[in-house]
């Protein structure tokens with residue numbers, strides 16, 4: 001089974017811990033990625049910009065993570081390969097390798113410069129999560145609430161340039177005003193790379209039904225997040241909470257709008273049954289048991305994100 005996960009924080013976790021991709025105590029290891037090769041797989045690795053380094057070192061830290069990504073591509077070239085387009089993903093899949101895509105989580109990395117955006121594209125970045133939880137010079141994260149304001153003029157310029165280059169605009173973490181400004185501004189479909197439905201779990205990081213419909217209507221895809229706080233309140237979340245999120249998103253947005261955005265290595269606790277990256281395929285088994293056709297399971301597990309990459313990245 002081809003599996004495409006739109007968000008893990010393995011780059012920032014390993015940069016901070018000093019562990020390696022092939023030997024670490026996190027959620028994602030090389031042997032998990034290697035297993036994935038059997039059915040094919042694609043993964044967006046996010047360069048997460050730590051708030052501690054927003055002032056003066058955001059781009060510097062982003063470069064260290066992009067360097068780590070490219071060292072993986074060199075060191076593990078039998079198993080992993082860089083993908084910069086939908087066509088790359090298909091070719092890498094045929095070769096029996098894991099397609100690795102680069103994302104940035106936090107527009108602080110641009111340090112206010114469209115030139116930096118264009119150079120980051122040349123270094124392989126194909127998705128930008130505009131904000132983390134705070135306000136930056138593009139927009140405001142969900143922690144800023146209503147008073148944080150929406151997309152700035154610079155944020156509008158960034159989206160225009162991302163549309164021109166062929167990059168995915170990611171609305172996860174944005175406050176509501178920023179979300180709707182992005183929907184109005186982007187000419188391409190957008191992603192919520194790692195967000196859930198608010199109706200099932202009322203957390204500021206989750207999406208309202210109207211937001212789910214807006215992403216889906218535009219042709220975008222939502223990656224279901226495994227963070228226990230976005231799945232359940234006051235109890236241990238399980239793999240079944242993740243499946244319920246998938247089913248709900250399918251009901252509201254349609255079968256073409258749902259994918260996976262595990263947030264592995266960015267979350268502290270994992271849901272029961274999804275302790276690490278090698279467990280992703282268990283979700284497909286449960287969806288089959290719940291009566292989803294093989295074609296629909298394939299869309300959710302990876303087909304939808306691949307279709308979107310083909311459309312937006314080329």
Ligand SMILES: [Zn+2]
Nearest residue numbers: 105173194266
């Ligand atoms: Zn995040």
